[in-house]
Amino acid sequence: MAKSKEVTVEERLRALYDLQLIDSRIDEIRNVRGELPLEVRDLEDEVAGLQTRLEKLDASLDVLDEEIKSKKNIIEEANSLIKKYNTQLKNISNNREYNSLTKEVEFQELEIELAEKHINEFKVQIEQKKEIIAQTKERSKERQAHLKHKKGELDAILSETEKEESALIAKSDEYKTLIEERLVKAYTRIRTNVKNGLAVVAVERGASGGSFFTIPPQIIMEIASRKKIITDEHSGRILVDEALATEQKEKMEKLFAKF
Template structure:
């Protein structure tokens, strides 16, 4: 049975730096999208909310229209009763009957007056609601237009980057699956806790990438020796020498170009 080849520290460092370059490229793609997905989602919610409001306002108008028709029917019925009572008054036998019918006529007249007042209020409500509907429609058209513009921007970016992003995510997972679990956990933990998600950085002008703290010459020599995984004592990032970083950047750029 063939003995499994042992992975050297240098190979581990190269794999870690490659993984960092892949994940950084994914970050770049997502940064290009920026807040667009959230903006689109917010606009979709706003347009849906305005649509719901328009539906409610239309429903309110229908209800008010029904109320007006009801009051008009009530007026017709009251006028019919008044006519009937006026005829009855012509045939009363005494003042008591006359006064009782007069009170009925007076009650119906008050009903008509109240109904007419309500109808006037209902028509005022209709006008007010129509104004709100017009303003809501205008706002919805503006937001819909803005949504379509933002959705177009997002779709354009997605069309340009979606395929590459999916390929990069798969490549990132492949790298992690082929690495020691403890290294993947360390890489992930560092990446989550440092600025810009940079967990693995190269030495630049005697300091770790993205840091102003100088790395002592002895430590720089150890990093260049690629015999063990060394982290920056200030940021916690994993450090690689610049030569290794340049070699891996060139290799990964060629890979990205083919995606």
């Protein structure tokens, strides 16, 4: 296998700055999306939670309906027993039997009274739950409409940017293969640790891009010579001269226009 051509420092700097421009463009696309994906996820969770609550409320209504049926059965049985005991009272032969049947009638009347009390309580609970269900349905309807709107916004942004983002990610991966692994790791580490993900910046008006710290003239000359990779002592960013940055920006703008 033929020995590959040695890559110069300048070529490394150009490749690193190109990679930065590509990754910054990806960042811009994702920033346009902003918090929308998270908002959509939160709304989906909220709508699902409201649906679960409605299901539980409906189930509790069914339970209350069953309870009312049960109490009505108790009342029906008690009325039947009262009728039976009253018939027997007409044919009693002694006080002991009379007292016993009278107590049974009183007990069944208490059972009816208690069952009716419970039925009334259950009916109140049903009305309260129906009110909560109506409020929950209204809230769910409003949240679903909001979710539909936010999904529409997100889908519109995705349809506009998804193709470009995919192409840029592929291009970013491609450019990383053109740079030695140790530099890619350094670039990734710096990008993760600095503001706005800018790991490679141009010297602007005697300072590193995005910084107010002045760079000594001697260092600026070294950066412009493109003989070695120099980092900003304050931010750790890799520095390139303004002329190189301008050239690479023009090149990458033409590339981005194709996506």
